[in-house]
Amino acid sequence: MIYPIVAYGDPVLRDVAQDITKEDFENLSEFVQNLFETMHNAGGIGLAAPQIGKSLRVFVVDGNGSEDQELEGFKKVFINPTMLEEFDEPWAYEEGCLSIPNIRESVKRNSKIRIRFYDENWNELEEEFGGMQARVIQHEYDHIEGVLFTDYLSPLKKRLLKGKLNNISRGKVSADYKMRFPKPPKKKRR
Numbered sequence: 001m002i003y004p005i006v007a008y009g010d011p012v013l014r015d016v017a018q019d020i021t022k023e024d025f026e027n028l029s030e031f032v033q034n035l036f037e038t039m040h041n042a043g044g045i046g047l048a049a050p051q052i053g054k055s056l057r058v059f060v061v062d063g064n065g066s067e068d069q070e071l072e073g074f075k076k077v078f079i080n081p082t083m084l085e086e087f088d089e090p091w092a093y094e095e096g097c098l099s100i101p102n103i104r105e106s107v108k109r110n111s112k113i114r115i116r117f118y119d120e121n122w123n124e125l126e127e128e129f130g131g132m133q134a135r136v137i138q139h140e141y142d143h144i145e146g147v148l149f150t151d152y153l154s155p156l157k158k159r160l161l162k163g164k165l166n167n168i169s170r171g172k173v174s175a176d177y178k179m180r181f182p183k184p185p186k187k188k189r190r
């Protein structure tokens with residue numbers, strides 16, 4: 001099932017998401033499958049549950065077919081993750097987000113991470129990632145903490161983007177996938 005992707009401005013993107021449990025999540029594999037389907041349909045390499053309107057600590061990544069060698073074979077599910085460490089040289093990269101179409105901005109992040117999480121079979125794992133893989137995880141992890149990449153921009157950049165971001169919240173944006181917008185369009189004055 002393909003969900004509409006929640007657009008910038010929706011409060012669900014600002015909540016700190018909640019852990020899930022085996023008990024209250026009978027059909028985890030179906031939910032994970034829906035996340036992958038929604039992400040692939042939109043051409044993304046990462047998608048977090050809040051982006052389909054569910055404030056849960058789950059995200060998926062799939063870098064296959066992204067043309068980035070580092071992301072080849074990088075397909076994973078992160079359940080109830082905890083970021084343990086972000087370390088090593090910070091580096092800048094132009095990030096985008098399915099919830100914020102047509103905007104890409106440079107964001108600096110540490111180049112390595114250590115993260116604890118469960119996979120879709122509830123195996124607890126602790127792994128280290130670097131480079132682009134770390135970056136994708138950092139971006140998605142931010143989503144379950146209520147953080148968006150635009151939060152890292154300078155006050156000037158934020159001011160310059162304000163109009164565009166407001167338009168996205170009102171549905172005045174073109175994306176080639178279905179989205180859900182939080183704000184009604186501005187009424188036309190007559």
Ligand code: NI
Nearest residue numbers: 096097098099
């Ligand atoms: Ni995103």
